[in-house]
Every structure is written in C-alpha cells, then in structure tokens.
Amino acid sequence: MPRSPVPGGMADSPQSLVRLAYYPFLPEVRAAVRDAGADLDAVLTSPLYESARRRALERIEGALGDGFPAAAVTDERGALHELLSVPVARMLCVAVGDKILIARYAAAEARRAAAVLEGDTDPAIIDACAQALGVVVQENGSSWRMHLSDYLRAAPLTESGWKLILRVMDRGAIDLDRADTIRVLQEALQRRIVEELDAERGKPMPESVRSGLAPLVAKLTPKVEEARESWNTGEFGPVQPGLFPPCIKELFEMMRRAEMVPHHGRFAFATFLGTIGWNSEQIMDYMATLPNFDREKSRYQIEHVTGQRGVDKYTPPGCATMQTNGVCPLDKRDGLCFKIKHPLSYYRAKLRFAANDAARVESAARPTERTEPTEAGSVNSVGSVGRSGGTA
C-alpha cells in the first residue's frame, strides 16, 4: 500500500478543506464543497476545472490497475479540485455502467482512504470516519471495541486472520488494533461506494450531465475495454471438465454412477456449471441420471440459481461452505486445493495453467525460437498435461 502524505500537519483545523480532501466521504464535505460555489455543469465543462476532471480520470484509470495514490494537497484550490474529482469519478463509473468497474473503483478508493488513515496521527480521525461510515466502534485505550454482530457485518471474514474464532471475544465485545480497525473502515467504505453507485446505475442520468461527461467517457472507454480483457469477468471460455476441482469431479462421478447426490451437492454442481457457462438445459441433461431426478420440478430451481428467472445468478459456495455441508471430498483434495478458498479459483487457476502451457507448447513448436535440447524435453511433459486437461 502506498504511503500517503499526511494532511498538512495537525495545525489544520479538522474541518479545513485541505484536510477534508483526504476524506471525501466525511459528512462535512458536502457543505464545504457547496460553500466553495462550484456548480456541476462548470465542473464538467469549464477549463477552470480541468485539473479536477483530470484527477477523476486518474482515479478511475488507477482503479483499472493497481489503484491510485492520494494526491498531495497543499492549498484550498487543490483541495477543492481533489474533492470535486470524486463525484466526477463516481458519475463516470455510473455512466460507463460496468459492475466490475464500479467494484474496482470502490476498492481503489477505499484502499486510498485506508492508506491515508494509517499515516494520520489525529486521535479523533478513526472515530470520525467510523461514524461517517456507520461502523459502530468504541475507543478502548489503544484499541477499538466492536460488538460481535457489528464485527460480523463489517469485517472481511473470508480473509485469513479474520475468522470470528480467531478473535478474543469477551461478552460479545471484540477489540481490534488500529490497523485492523482501519481495515474494517476500508471494507465499510468500499461497500458503501458499491451500494451507492449500483443504485445510481439504474436511474436515468440528466441529459446535461450525460453530455458533459461524454468526452470523458470517450477517453475512458477504450481503457476500460482494454482492462476488461485482463479481468476474469466470468468469461471462462468452453467448459473443460478435465480442469474441474476434485469436489465437482466427485459430484460428476456420483452422477455418472447414478448415485444419490444430496441437496447441497446438487446446488454446488448447478451453480458451478451455471457460472462457468452451461445453461440450465445442459446442467439438467447431466443431472437427469440422478435416481430421483424430476426434470420439470428441477427446472425452476436450476433456472433460478443460474439466473434465468430475473434474479441474479447464485455463485457456487466456497470451500469453507462446501466443507461445512459435507460436499468437499476431504481426502481427494490436491495441492492446489490448499492454496485456494473457492472451487472457482481452482478452475480459474487450472485454466490459467492450461493457457500458459498451451502458449509454451506453441512457442516451443517453432524451432527457430527454441532450439536447446533441454527445452524439448520439458515441452513433451508439458504437452501431455495440456492434452489431458483439454480433452478430458
């Protein structure tokens, strides 16, 4: 995480615009920006606000990659432009309307805020941010105390070290150190931005705003397109059963043997295949071998979980859930299983390995590029892996 310049010493009053520029989500920001007298049309079109618009693009372009650093704000004008760049960036996300862009932007914005918070020595800033973000924490000496239910809602539970059982819990209270408290605030900010922008995405945008944003959107679109290539947007390509994780393979085998597959197993199977690109008919063709399978009864359920009934599709359960539900074949796990937490990550990693192998095989097949005998030896083994993966 980039170390960020800390808001110009504590000589600033907490409400100063320069200081607020680092925390655009604080409630005081709205009034401060309004007092500065900037109107939206001007911000989108006037040459006076060129730098705010440039910074807005920087925010989003950073979000497409590794994030963006906090700007070093030294004066009120700089602060105003930094603060104005946030709503412009948000409107751009909404105008482009891509869910993944919104998620990435929110994550980058939250990471930036967390980096600033880490370097901020103002003792009151954590409480101020927590309050602004609706996170209920209570300062308790050098740590912050959270109630169990607030912790469960706010903490990044799937990350290592954040499971509830790893926390010391005393009568419902959990104490977090400063770094962990900031991490919780980062989560809360990220979630809030996603929620707000997702809600905006569905609403019509005023024509004046749309046309004002148009040149910026035009600049941004090719970059988003380019970045999208590298995101795994659920575009998994043709389904390759040979690369499935052991749990899904096991379910496949059970169905092939026409064994009884319990509910949780069916759910995992249908959602996994639904996510990587099968439609409900294809899934049902497979499940039709089940002893008590009723196609018509199951159609509704499968169409429901694969998102063909107007609801968002269900994601397959992660490894922890699979284990709790007894769907993970514990003794059949391989080395990759221990490195991932989700069956989809397993499949994704295998796809990536297969693609790398294919690329290596291809380049090795051109004798002009690779001539060393040692290479040829490794190519053979790689080739066989690629084949078994691709055609199974």
Place this chain on the structure above:
Amino acid sequence: MTAAKPSTALPTASAPQAKPAAPTEFPPPVKATIGWLNERFCWWYKHNPPPLPDRFTRREFGYIPWPERPGPPPFVRHLGFDSSIHFHESLARGGPHSVYYSTAYYRRPAEMKMVDKQWLGAELIFDLDADHLADVEAAKARGEEVPLAEQLRQVKEKFKTLLDEFLFGDFGLSSKDVWITFSGGRGYHAHVTEDRLMQLGSKERREIVDYITGKFPAARGSDEPSLESLFVKVPVHAKAFGEHVKARYRLDLPSPASPGWGGRLTRKTLEILDENVTSRERPKAKAWLK
C-alpha cells in the same frame, strides 16, 4: 418453519389392502374418526390457547388441516395475525392438526411471494438432538443401545455448555435474549431473539457456528486446525543480524480467567491435569504423564 416436516404418512389409515385405483373418498368410519379428532382439536385450542412466539405479528404462520380425502394434505401457508385473539380464534375454528410459524420476521408476513414479504431478520436457533451427539452416535455405531434418559442427560449437559460458555459467556447475551424450549422429543432448542444478531445473514451465522464448534482454521499447507492464535507469544531470545532481528518465542497458555477460547483452553487443560495428576497418587499420576 420450526417443528418437524409435515407428515405425509397421515392418510395411511385408509390404505387399501389391494392395489387398484386409489380411493378418492375416505370410508365412512375413517371420515367420522377424522371429524371427531378435528372437533377435539377445536375444543382443545378453544380452552388451551397456546402462547404466541415473540413478535408474532411479523411472522408467517401455516397449518395443516385434517384431511378431507386421501392423498397428501394441503399446507395452508402465508397466514399473518395482527392480534393474539385472531390467532386463537382461527385455531379454535379450524382445529388444524399441525401449526407452524416462521423463524424469520417479515414486514408483510402474509404476502404470497418471498420478495414481497420483505425479510427483516430471523431468530438464531440452536437445535441440539440427543441422537446426534457424537458419543451417542458412536455408541450406536458399536451396536449399543443408549437409554433415552441417558441421552437426554447428555444432551442437557451439552446444552448447558452452549448456554453458559457461549451464549451467555462469550457472546454476552442475557437470559431475556434467549428463549429455551424442550423440543418435545429428544433435545432442546435455544432461540436467540437479540435484535442485532437476528439481522445477520447466513455467512455471518456460519461464523458463529464455526466459533461454537471450535472450527479453528488450519495453518497454511496443513490439514490440522491450528490453535496457535490462542497462545501468548513471549519473546525469549533475540539476535540481530545487521538490520534484521531474529527472535525466538515461547508459547504460553493464557490465564484461565482470559475471555473466549484462550481461557477455555487453559481451564480445560488444568482440569485434565488435576483429574489425572494432582489429585492422584504419585505412581498413577506418573504413569498418566508418561
């Protein structure tokens, strides 16, 4: 819905000896018996109005009436009641043989579609069954019969641990947040009705289950749960290599008075030691320690 699944075996009273076409009507004696039962149930409900669950106006109710003809009985769902009088009147009038209520709370419990009901929260329910206790299952696997009284004694002990150690202990709930019931068969239910906990989603609830069942995550690259997080790390030796400092640590058991799993680990360790070492004669203690 709580309670057991609706029984589909009910109409077997009329199961015919021969296989031909299923009858569409009950034979008159069966019909009369069912009618009598229905009447008795009406009478019972009229004179023994059952207590209502917490926040009942936010819950969906359902019931299974007495069957009028053979076949699976209908399940009447999506009922909502705004007063206990209406609820009790409805029971006394219908005299259904099974009544259910949702453990979830809705803004509009009587809507037909789940989305329209608007979920507000759901009780956090712990359901302990004697026949599912590890010891009882193991005994059964060995072919031994465990008397029901013994099963109930064991499940009661486990249930007390759940309440004292976890719900009232680590989670800090008070007795008014937890509604305790005997399930009617072989176990106990604890319904947690504390506002903040009721709003938790399923992922968060799973964390609570993992906490109570002691599911410590495994260390990286291992399959064994790691208890390392519970120990107190005390540096005992440090050596500097240029800019780097290499330290060795000792892992200490936390104080038995520590909150959460740390204190529990120490208390249990001390208990085992006391039982097998300190309160035994020397030779026996020595033998155990080996």
